[in-house]
Amino acid sequence: MRVALFATCLGDTMFPAAPKATVQVLERLGCEVEFPAAQTCCGQMHTNTGYRKQAKSSVRTFVDAFAGYDAVVAPSGSCVASVRHQHAMVADGDRKLGRAVAEVAPRVHELSEFLMDVLGVTDVGAYFPHRVTYHPTCHSARLLRVGDRPLRLLRAVRSLELVELPAAEQCCGFGGTFALKNPDVSVAMGADKARHVRETDAEVLCAGDNSCLMHIGGLLSRQRSGIRVMHLAEILASAEGADR
Amino acid sequence: MPAFPQAAKQELANSQLRHNLANATSTIRHKRAEVVGELDDWAQLREAGAAIKSHTLSNLDTYLERFEEAVTAAGGTVHWARDAAEANRIVVDLVRATGEREVVKVKSMATQEIELNEALQDAGIDAWETDLAELIVQLGHDTPSHILVPAIHRNRAEIREIFQQEMGKVGTPAPADLTDEPARLAEAARRHLREKFLRAKVAVSGANFAVAETGSLVVVESEGNGRMCLTLPETLISVVGIEKLVPRWQDLEVFLQLLPRSSTGERMNPYTSTWTGVTPGDGPQSFHVVLLDNGRTNALADEIGRQALRCIRCSACLNVCPVYERTGGHAYGSVYPGPIGAVLTPQLRGTTSEVDKALPYASSLCGACYDVCPVAINIPDLLVHLRTRVVEEHRGWQSKPMDALMSMASWVLGDSRRLAAAQKVASLSRRVIGRKGTIGRLPPPLSRWTDARDAPAPAEETFRTWWERNRGSDSR
Numbered sequence: 001m002r003v004a005l006f007a008t009c010l011g012d013t014m015f016p017a018a019p020k021a022t023v024q025v026l027e028r029l030g031c032e033v034e035f036p037a038a039q040t041c042c043g044q045m046h047t048n049t050g051y052r053k054q055a056k057s058s059v060r061t062f063v064d065a066f067a068g069y070d071a072v073v074a075p076s077g078s079c080v081a082s083v084r085h086q087h088a089m090v091a092d093g094d095r096k097l098g099r100a101v102a103e104v105a106p107r108v109h110e111l112s113e114f115l116m117d118v119l120g121v122t123d124v125g126a127y128f129p130h131r132v133t134y135h136p137t138c139h140s141a142r143l144l145r146v147g148d149r150p151l152r153l154l155r156a157v158r159s160l161e162l163v164e165l166p167a168a169e170q171c172c173g174f175g176g177t178f179a180l181k182n183p184d185v186s187v188a189m190g191a192d193k194a195r196h197v198r199e200t201d202a203e204v205l206c207a208g209d210n211s212c213l214m215h216i217g218g219l220l221s222r223q224r225s226g227i228r229v230m231h232l233a234e235i236l237a238s239a240e241g242a243d244r
Numbered sequence: 245m246p247a248f249p250q251a252a253k254q255e256l257a258n259s260q261l262r263h264n265l266a267n268a269t270s271t272i273r274h275k276r277a278e279v280v281g282e283l284d285d286w287a288q289l290r291e292a293g294a295a296i297k298s299h300t301l302s303n304l305d306t307y308l309e310r311f312e313e314a315v316t317a318a319g320g321t322v323h324w325a326r327d328a329a330e331a332n333r334i335v336v337d338l339v340r341a342t343g344e345r346e347v348v349k350v351k352s353m354a355t356q357e358i359e360l361n362e363a364l365q366d367a368g369i370d371a372w373e374t375d376l377a378e379l380i381v382q383l384g385h386d387t388p389s390h391i392l393v394p395a396i397h398r399n400r401a402e403i404r405e406i407f408q409q410e411m412g413k414v415g416t417p418a419p420a421d422l423t424d425e426p427a428r429l430a431e432a433a434r435r436h437l438r439e440k441f442l443r444a445k446v447a448v449s450g451a452n453f454a455v456a457e458t459g460s461l462v463v464v465e466s467e468g469n470g471r472m473c474l475t476l477p478e479t480l481i482s483v484v485g486i487e488k489l490v491p492r493w494q495d496l497e498v499f500l501q502l503l504p505r506s507s508t509g510e511r512m513n514p515y516t517s518t519w520t521g522v523t524p525g526d527g528p529q530s531f532h533v534v535l536l537d538n539g540r541t542n543a544l545a546d547e548i549g550r551q552a553l554r555c556i557r558c559s560a561c562l563n564v565c566p567v568y569e570r571t572g573g574h575a576y577g578s579v580y581p582g583p584i585g586a587v588l589t590p591q592l593r594g595t596t597s598e599v600d601k602a603l604p605y606a607s608s609l610c611g612a613c614y615d616v617c618p619v620a621i622n623i624p625d626l627l628v629h630l631r632t633r634v635v636e637e638h639r640g641w642q643s644k645p646m647d648a649l650m651s652m653a654s655w656v657l658g659d660s661r662r663l664a665a666a667q668k669v670a671s672l673s674r675r676v677i678g679r680k681g682t683i684g685r686l687p688p689p690l691s692r693w694t695d696a697r698d699a700p701a702p703a704e705e706t707f708r709t710w711w712e713r714n715r716g717s718d719s720r
Contacts, residue, residue, distance in 0.1 A: 007707045009657065013667050014700055016707035035711045041657040048609060050631030051650045057658030065660075086628075142611035171566045175608025180692045182606065184253040187696040188570045189608070218697030221682050 001119075003031045004066055006074035006083075006108065008210075009041035015210040018075040021237035022111055025124055026073065028239075029115070039065040044082035047090055049177045055090045056097070062087070063100040071118060072108040075233045077140025077208045080110040085143055110140060111233055112149040112208060122156050127240040129159035133202035134232075135193070135216065137209040138171050150208055150232055157235060166196045174215035187219070194219040197227060208232045247602035251575040252567075261397050265572050268396050269563045275509025276560060276616070283505070292498045294620040297554035300456075300489050301544060307456040307489045308535065314459025318521020320531040325483075327538050332363035334534050335448065335481055339369050342479050342530075344446045350463060350470040351375035352450025353391060353557055354483045354536055357579045357592075360448065371448065372414075372440045374469040376433050383410040389573030389581060391559040392507050397572050400424040411436050437469060447473040447528070451484045452556065453499060454533075457492050460520040461533070464503060464513045471517045480519075480528035485536050487553040499556060502618040507558035539592030548629045552588045554619040559584075561613035561623060567606060578603065583613035587626040595634050604630035645689070660708075667709075670702035 003026055007019035026033050043058030062083065066072050074080050084105050091097040115121050134154060140146045154162050173179070173189025193216050197205050205220070207213050210231055217229035245251065255261060280286050300307055312322040325331035339347060347364065349355065349371055361371040361382075373382045380395040381388050384406045388394030395403070407418040407429065416439050418432040449470065451461040461482055463470050474480060490499065504513040522531050544550050562568045562582030573581030577599040578589040586603045595601050604627045607613075613623040656662045682698040685691065693699055705713075 009663065012663075012707040013670060014702055016703045016705065016710055019707045020710065035708075035715070037708070037712075038660045040660050040663045043657070046650060046654060048628055048631070049646075049650065050604075050628070050633075050635035051654070052632045052635075054650050054654035057654050061658055061660070089625075089628075138608070138610035138612075142615060169612075171608050171610035171612070173566065173608055175610070178605070178608045180689070182249050182252060182567075183692040183695065184249070184256050185567055185570060185606075186608070188256050189566050190697070214700055215697065218682075218693070218699060221698040222696060 001031045002070065003033050003114075004069040004072045005033055005035050006039060006042075006062075006066065006072050006079070007035065008074055008076045008079045010210055010214075011075060014214070015231065018210055018231035018233050021231065021233035022073065022075045024237040025111075025115070025233060028125060028237075029119055029121055031119075034069075036065040036069075042079040042082040042087075043090060044079060044086065045176055047082065047086050052090055056094070059087050059090045059101065060097060063097070063104045066104050066108070067100065070107060071114065072104070073111060073114045074108065075111050075208070075231055076210065077110045077137050077144050077146060078211055080108055080113075081139040081143035083108045110144055110146060110208065112140075112146050112153055113144065115153060115236075116149050122152050124153065124156070124236050126157040126236045126238050127159055128157050128235050128238045130203045131161045131163060131201065132204045132206050132235065133163045133165045133197060133200040134168070135165055135172065135197075135205060135207040135212065136168055137207050137212045140208050141169065146208070153232070153236060154206065157238075158240075160235070163200045163202050165200055167192070168196075172212050172216050174212045176211070179215060186215070190215055190219045194223065194225070198225055202227065204235070205229045206232055206235055245577040245599055247598045248575055248577070248606040249602065251577060252571040252606070255571045255575045260399070261572055262570060264397055264399050265569055268393065269569045272393075272509055272563045276506060276563065279505045279509050279511055282511075283501070289498055289501055290618055290620055293502045293556075293618055294554060296490060296495050296498060297619055298551070300491055301487065301550055301553055304486065304489065304544065307491055308486060310456040311454055311459055311489060312535075314457065315521060315533055316459075318459050320459065320521040320533060323532060323534045325534050325536050325538070328358035331358050331483060331534050331536050331538065332360055335360060335483065336363060336367045336369065338479070338481050338532055339364065339446055340367070342446055344369070344444075344479075346370040346372065346440075346444060347446045347448050347481075348372050348374050348440055348444040348473045348477065349378075350447065350449035350473045351378050351394075351465070352448070352483065353579065354450040354485050355448060356388065358483070358536065358538060360483065372437075372444070374437050374440070374473055375465070376430070376467055376469070379433055379437070380406060383407065383414070387574065388579075390562060391557050391580065391582075391584075392562075393559075397574070400426065400429065403429055407432050415439055441472045441476055444473075444477050446479045446481070447477040449474060449480065449482045451482055451488055452503065453490050453496060454484050454488045455491075455493050455496070456489055458520055460493065460518050462496065462516065462518045464500070465515045465517075466508060466510075466513060468515050471515050474517050474519060475527050477528055479530040479532075481532045481534065483534045483536055485538075486540050487555075503556055503558055506556075506560040506616065506618040539594075542594070543588070543591035546591065549587075549591050549626065551621050552584070552591060552626060554621055555584050555588065556619060558618055560616040560618065564612040564616050565607075566610060566612070567608060576603065576606065583607060583623045583627075584621070587621075587623055587630060590630055590634075595630070595637060601634050601638060604634060664706075664708055667702075667706045671704065671706065674701050674704060
């Protein structure tokens, strides 16, 4: 199967381990992965901050880069939700762009959705001998309704001990520019999330969005908790004797 | 009143408040989830609630006229108020016409919104709140911080203190040996209020619903204090927002299931009072409805924004909101706090003040509010819609740097070559700001992030570069 990877601007620039791991997992499962080089960003930062007109350039770039692919996969529930839910809003009034969005958006999948719904795989052949807890990010959970897909994928990882995160459904407080516009509330929410993570005694906090992990991980790091944050794709890409 | 980010900072520093709020909201959240889970047809009920409200709002002119006709036919009088000042003037004049100097009040958000108590006070008329939580707020010279549980920010010890210090100044004092047991506190409130119920000749209420076909008003409550006000006095004045209408009596079937389960987590609320005009020899003999616009037609004119008018004030969105849970209602600077306040208030009041401009940003867009809303108001989308309005109406407000940053980012992200060039600069900065992978404290405005959180350093090699180096031939 020919699959286009949407690395996301944050993944591409700050957290390349997640898109790399996504490529590894997909190739291991027999997919032919392409990286359309013209891609940039989903435009969510602009849309959600109220700069809808400025989001248009990203949306246009996105549909141009991914037109013609049967499937697009991204290691981010939030960016996929933005594509599927917000691109039509951004295109509002621009019929040509609206048609392109309607064409592309339904083919864009978040990683766990793609693995389980399209490829029909739960056990991706991973090995990760660590104690892991999982945070269901808001956009994965509420906008995409990925449900327990990530948990089922993690449970199938050999030697991985999955521990439940208390109050998992509560937002971590990242919220895009919310983290900068309301830093005190954002940190208060994140501090509670970090406390719950520490309570699990996990070695690794896992999620499907590097944006939320950047926020929670930034707090855990400042607190010198010793807990690592890892993207779901990175854990699924881990294999016994693998090079990473 | 400072805008939300500053006001929230102050509230966050109050650890007692955060403790009270976390306790109260988590309790009610769980109760709600349990009783909602009992109904197999909750999704359909929610859809029906949204549909009835949407239909009514689309035909509001028709239903308002029908309501006025029905009220008049039943012996009541309808008054129309464009704004708060007009509504207050109407109520003050009606009370004055009775010759009375005091009114008892049923808990009402509409009268909070127009600041009726203050207007009555200015006219020399005492307004006594009779809902227990509103009484606590009033005696404490405080303002409500929750739609349903106005004194949610207070604990039992604080309430005992307020009762002992304040009740005697305005009526029957609290017993000298008052403790902070709930039963003793309720008893003190009952004694204090009884005197007022038996004396008052005029009552002021709001309404949860107004039925167009019969001209009936509905109030749902837990304590029965509202019913005392609705039945004992000679004159009853109800201030009702025009969005409270439902077309038919039958529609109440839907809302009387949606409301109590969403708000108090009960299958049915303990008291449901309905009244229609006047009945000789039974209840108030003079009845007035003040239909209030006060910005509602502004919201109605906005095709996306109008869904906020479906709100039945259940407050489920407040109880699940992680932002509300940590800041409480006062930080919003709005009579309607929490997620619904953040979308309703800027539509009712406009977005000219600093407080109103900041309200659509007082959310992390986590979406928990939309999930629990019994009339399916898409609050997250509405917040984004209103943020767009704020940016477009007030270009330059978000500080010039924010506008400049967003325009620059839009330009960079519009083209992959420009993004790749920006990434090169970011990667180079790694040599200056840190090679360890994390960055500690940075100067303002970046300190907004790094005061409490480490920041990641840009990657040594972007994914794009890695891909070109390894699979260069595959990319197109």
